[in-house]
Each structure stands twice: as C-alpha cells, then as structure tokens.
Amino acid sequence: MSERDSAPHPPPLPHRLADPVPVVLGGTALWFLGFLVVLLLDRSNSTLLWTTLSGGLLGIIGYGVFYWQRRAARRGSRTAQQGLDDV
Template sequence: MPPADPSPAAQPPIEAPPLPAALLNPVPMVLVGAALWLLAAIASFTVADLADWRPVTVAGLGVGAVGSAIFLWQRSAARRGSKGAQTGLTVD
C-alpha cells in the first residue's frame, strides 16, 4: 500500500468557523465611536484650553456621518438584492 500523499492538493480545504453574530453587527461600534466624537466635540466647545480640537472633532463627526450613511446605503442595497451592492453586509 503506497503512503498517503501529504501534498496540500490532496487535503480538503479547511474552512474557518463562522463568527458569532455579536461580532458581525457593526452598530454597537459605530454608536460608541459616534458617542466618543460627540463627547470630544462638546469638550472642545466648552473647555477653553481645548479650542484647538474644534476643527478636528467637527471633521470627525462629519466623516463618521458620511461613512455611516454610505454603509447604510450599501446595506440597504444588499438587502434589496441590487446587482452592484457589496456582499457580506447582512447578518442572517
């Protein structure tokens, strides 16, 4: 009897286990990030020594809002089954 072929081609591909649903849901992380940017913006407008932070915090809030809007737009397109939508944005 010939020995088993140890080459990778002879082995079936190993599949990674699926991630838990809690790790696939981006909403909690988006909310935490938005809350932190909002706190930083409030601090920059209420504490005089943090006045230099104002443009950065306002830009952070703006970029977060635009990014969240694009993500929600893509996720709704994926749920509709749009042909050009990204994949992997929904949790089954």
C-alpha cells in the same frame, strides 16, 4: 491538492461580533463628546475643535454609506457590496 484547499473553513462570527453598528455609533458619539469637551473647556484650540467636529460628521456620513450599502445588499441589488446581507 494543497494544504490550503483541504483546511476547514472557520465558523462564522456570532452576530454580536460581526455587527459593526455599535462600534460605528459608539465611535461617532465619542467624536461628538470630544467636540463638546473642547467646545466647553478650550475654545481657543480651533484645530482640535474642527478635528473633533469633522470626526463626528464623517462618522455620520460613513454610517449612512454603510446603511445604504447594506439595504442594497438585502434588496439584492447587483451593484451592492457583497457580504453585507448577514450583518
């Protein structure tokens, strides 16, 4: 038996640290806030404008995929990602 097999398993993270929803929603909100700031202060910088808008939209899409996978895991779907039912 190796050392790795006999090491105790770490305790699970508390729910508030394991839940990615506040981070994802907060990050998405920051992208949209950045979009509004660029829109109001510097419309001439179209690259920055489109980058911040894309960041916000991708945050929404990413959260949608996460939510969809988490529902499938809780439902017990065989094709769902594993380990999302606790979150």
